[in-house]
Amino acid sequence: MTNYSELSTREAFGKVLTELAAADNRIIVLDADVSRSTMTKYFAQAYPDRFIECGLAEQNMISIAAGLASCGKIPIASTFAVFASSRCFDQVRMCIAQPHSNVKVVATHGGITVGEDGSSHQAIEDISLYCSLPHFNVVVPSDAIETVEVIKTAISTEGPFYIRLGRSKTPVLYPGGCAFKLGQGDKLRDGKDCTIIATGIMVSMAVQAADSLSKSGIQCRVLNMSTLKPIDQKSILDAASDTGAIVTAEEHLLHGGLASMVAQIISCNKPVPLASLGINDTYCKSGKPEELLEMQGLTAGDIVEAVKGVIKRKKGL
Amino acid sequence: MTDNINDLESTARKLRRDVITMISKAGSGHPGGSLSAADIVTALYFSIMRHDPKNPHWPDRDRFILSKGHAAPILYAALAECGYFPLDWLDTLRKTGTCLQGHTDSTLTPGVDVSAGSLGQGLSVGIGMALAAKLDRKDYRTYVLLGDGECDEGQVWEAAMFAPNYKLDNLIAIVDFNGLQLDGATKDIMNLEPFVTKWRSFNWEVMEINGHDITQIIEALNSARKITAKPVVIVAHTVKGKGVSFMENNVDFHGKAPNKAETELALKELA
Ligand SMILES: Cc1ncc(C[n+]2csc(CCOP(=O)(O)OP(=O)(O)O)c2C)c(N)n1
Ligand SMILES: [Mg+2]
Numbered sequence: 001m002t003n004y005s006e007l008s009t010r011e012a013f014g015k016v017l018t019e020l021a022a023a024d025n026r027i028i029v030l031d032a033d034v035s036r037s038t039m040t041k042y043f044a045q046a047y048p049d050r051f052i053e054c055g056l057a058e059q060n061m062i063s064i065a066a067g068l069a070s071c072g073k074i075p076i077a078s079t080f081a082v083f084a085s086s087r088c089f090d091q092v093r094m095c096i097a098q099p100h101s102n103v104k105v106v107a108t109h110g111g112i113t114v115g116e117d118g119s120s121h122q123a124i125e126d127i128s129l130y131c132s133l134p135h136f137n138v139v140v141p142s143d144a145i146e147t148v149e150v151i152k153t154a155i156s157t158e159g160p161f162y163i164r165l166g167r168s169k170t171p172v173l174y175p176g177g178c179a180f181k182l183g184q185g186d187k188l189r190d191g192k193d194c195t196i197i198a199t200g201i202m203v204s205m206a207v208q209a210a211d212s213l214s215k216s217g218i219q220c221r222v223l224n225m226s227t228l229k230p231i232d233q234k235s236i237l238d239a240a241s242d243t244g245a246i247v248t249a250e251e252h253l254l255h256g257g258l259a260s261m262v263a264q265i266i267s268c269n270k271p272v273p274l275a276s277l278g279i280n281d282t283y284c285k286s287g288k289p290e291e292l293l294e295m296q297g298l299t300a301g302d303i304v305e306a307v308k309g310v311i312k313r314k315k316g317l
Numbered sequence: 318m319t320d321n322i323n324d325l326e327s328t329a330r331k332l333r334r335d336v337i338t339m340i341s342k343a344g345s346g347h348p349g350g351s352l353s354a355a356d357i358v359t360a361l362y363f364s365i366m367r368h369d370p371k372n373p374h375w376p377d378r379d380r381f382i383l384s385k386g387h388a389a390p391i392l393y394a395a396l397a398e399c400g401y402f403p404l405d406w407l408d409t410l411r412k413t414g415t416c417l418q419g420h421t422d423s424t425l426t427p428g429v430d431v432s433a434g435s436l437g438q439g440l441s442v443g444i445g446m447a448l449a450a451k452l453d454r455k456d457y458r459t460y461v462l463l464g465d466g467e468c469d470e471g472q473v474w475e476a477a478m479f480a481p482n483y484k485l486d487n488l489i490a491i492v493d494f495n496g497l498q499l500d501g502a503t504k505d506i507m508n509l510e511p512f513v514t515k516w517r518s519f520n521w522e523v524m525e526i527n528g529h530d531i532t533q534i535i536e537a538l539n540s541a542r543k544i545t546a547k548p549v550v551i552v553a554h555t556v557k558g559k560g561v562s563f564m565e566n567n568v569d570f571h572g573k574a575p576n577k578a579e580t581e582l583a584l585k586e587l588a
Contacts, residue, residue: 028452054479060475060476064445064479066431066442066445067442067445067446070423070442071446071453073449091441095442098422099423099432100424
């Protein structure tokens with residue numbers, strides 16, 4: 001058995017897929033010449049007949065996946081998040097979203113922590129694009145263990161999924177296992193002063209921030225909002241009611257991602273002070289992942305400052 | 318199912334009349350590309366394809382993808398005539414609440430497997446179906462009808478490269494080569510020639526036929542079944558607007574409904 005706690009989310013995906021495939025021969029994997037990076041290579045080695053190498057042709061890959069789904073297969077189409085979102089958006093819209101096709105798009109190398117490859121390879125719009133599509137489920141797991149559960153859920157749930165994974169290893173948040181539920185945020189810490197709602201790699205930083213704030217007497221709730229669509233409206237409104245202040249954190253543009261969704265939900269129902277950390281209408285550059293996160297204000301320290309800021313506003317200071 | 322050419326020709330004429338009536342009642346739609354495809358669609362649905370209108374989801378059915386989704390009226394006419402849904406649905410084309418959308422919608426219309434309208438995607442979807450057949454060791458075939466203008470799309474050539482690579486001899490592409498696209502003649506807008514050579518160099522088995530000669534269409538589709546280890550493309554030379562004199566080779570009727578007088582005249586010519 002694979003020890004998932006030591007893996008990046010993409011490694012976890014590649015391994016679990018290969019395990020799940022033994023029990024379900026409807027699972028077919030498609031890749032567009034990046035299987036060594038998306039980690040679908042494990043599946044390709046184990047099940048060469050059910051692995052479809054599409055070459056460098058993402059549009060073709062997406063439409064082929066839809067054709068397979070219409071014949072009862074469960075296609076997993078995998079490539080980098082930049083290409084899985086913008087290169088074949090019309091194909092995703094026409095062939096998957098509109099007809100409710102049972103295709104799972106699993107994209108790796110999401111966000112700016114792709115690092116050195118630079119802006120061409122840093123998907124920062126993908127969540128916004130996929131969330132804009134009717135019928136899509138959109139999930140960004142926070143660690144390798146949650147990834148395993150997300151992949152299992154996607155395969156056993158009829159309908160389109162976009163799952164965004166990362167390149168680098170992420171700290172383990174769920175050493176004892178994870179009870180992922182589609183459409184439900186997971187409360188990792190509780191507190192009365194503020195709620196930090198985070199997704200993907202920002203969840204572990206949110207936990208770090210909450211733990212350090214707790215030492216100075218500020219108690220935060222932390223929600224892992226791994227499902228962006230359908231978004232967990234109830235947990236967001238409970239957070240507004242119970243803690244009166246919210247900070248969001250995501251490795252994505254502020255526009256159209258978690259920040260936009262939380263703002264929309266609370267402003268229509270229960271306005272409370274809100275601060276959002278994300279990428280502010282800009283493309284990022286080449287560099288080490290940690291340095292890029294720092295440049296964009298996406299560190300545990302930035303979350304701490306943002307929490308202090310919203311608590312001041314809550315108190316009317 | 319029939320091999321009687323006279324019967325098929327009269328069916329094609331009936332479908333053409335339905336296309337005119339339907340688009341005329343809708344007040345909008347694409348008559349030119351529907352009429353050019355009428356004989357091909359007739360041959361497929363009334364002679365060649367294995368299908369069961371009472372069981373549109375039959376797993377062993379042959380698949381048909383109208384990649385040029387704007388020609389939906391000719392497909393709707395054929396499906397209604399086969400009995401997939403009542404003929405009077407045709408009067409609802411493009412109207413609010415209809416199951417017959419302006420472009421094909423797989424979620425609403427019995428017998429329609431693929432939503433289309435954004436050109437260039439159908440051949441890829443057909444590849445997915447053909448791959449599924451191979452994986453499941455099923456012997457159904459997948460037919461994809463493309464427009465010639467549609468072949469400007471890069472994705473068509475991604476698919477063209479893929480299908481021979483996977484030896485998809487259960488996939489048959491048919492190009493409705495009517496020489497016109499939306500803005501004008503294909504040779505002026507974006508020259509496709511040498512078209513047959515292109516497909517051949519992509520390792521397809523290529524056949525060229527007169528797309529209005531039902532005997533030739535059926536012969537080509539039958540001989541396509543015998544080709545092994547590679548996909549077949551049938552380049553069907555057609556006339557856009559075929560059967561209605563003032564629509565033939567007239568780019569104005571690519572996407573325009575006939576008015577009342579034009580409708581009467583067209584129906585008279587197709588009687
Ligand atoms: C991706 C895309 N771009 C543009 C259009 C608009 N459009 C509809 S039909 C058409 C011309 C199609 O020409 P052809 O494929 O030759 O069809 P036919 O002549 O059979 O009607 C165009 C440009 C479209 N439907 N999809
Ligand atoms: Mg044409």
